[in-house]
Amino acid sequence: MILNEIPLMFSKACEYGIRATVYIALQSLEGRRVIVNEIAKEIDSPIAFTAKILQQLSKSKVIHSVKGPTGGFEIERNNMNTVKLSMIVHAIDGDDIYVGCGLGLKECNASRPCPLHDKFIDIRNDLRSMLENTSLYELATGLEVGLTYLKR
């Protein structure tokens, strides 16, 4: 019997958030504004939960929301370059990824490192630099096959 199902790297909320943002970006590149129902259907995520996440991303200016008929979500072409994966993750999961010892040791720091300290730091820095260096545009256009990839 195993106690846990730990997330591989991100929470579900964050996964949905990234997938949704990429979908919105792809559609915005086609000049289409998209509504939650469509997004959730296309990325295969729970609608209402996705709506919550989109609210957060909207507040964080990662995406832009428009109310009313013909409304929905969109992302300006310019923002696709400035928005990095790290901003999406931060808006949803916070910046926990960056802090603390992997073993939860409070005394562990650079001057008195635990045996795994440097390894943890390296791995986390790799993750961090990937998140900070990957733009939304790069991520969206890198999905050659496009939409099909967003379904899980």
Add this chain to the structure above:
Amino acid sequence: MILNEIPLMFSKACEYGIRATVYIALQSLEGRRVIVNEIAKEIDSPIAFTAKILQQLSKSKVIHSVKGPTGGFEIERNNMNTVKLSMIVHAIDGDDIYVGCGLGLKECNASRPCPLHDKFIDIRNDLRSMLENTSLYELATGLEVGLTYLKR
């Protein structure tokens, strides 16, 4: 408002498990068998929850338990070399760390990778190799200051 508090790398259960195992190893090197209450106190973890985790580690043969008075937990000196960090993690968190796309994309694989596929693979492989190459002995004796480090 942020939805989540995602674990940095391991679950709480796994963190406690690693810290507890290291503590047991350190005490075993001194010839001392230790009881749950002491372990939990020294690694600053909840007693009953720690007991559950120790049960799992005991079943998985990572640690050895002895019932009754003078009983407690211990680890044979020989086992400290064969027990790797990966075994502790596996016993508690399972091997989720190793599977699936970081974005939760089901179509993502080596032949049709998502834009982050290789980066995810690299990071995860680094983590995996760290876990598989770090022995309990190395981990325990690497903690020069010993016990103080295990408190959080």
Add this chain to the structure above:
DNA sequence: ATTTATTAGGATAAAGTTGTCCTTTATTTT
């Protein structure tokens, strides 16, 4: 043999994450 100390294990509670539903607010269309 009885008592005592300790792990094993079941039941359950608390907290956190994920997911749903319904009402309110904003905006467009008619």
Add this chain to the structure above:
DNA sequence: AAAATAAAGGACAACTTTATCCTAATAAAT
């Protein structure tokens, strides 16, 4: 102006993880 459409947001339900408590099983000490 009224109706319709969509996001915003509050309340809450389900599930998972974390945590506690109590009893049973085991084994040493008396």
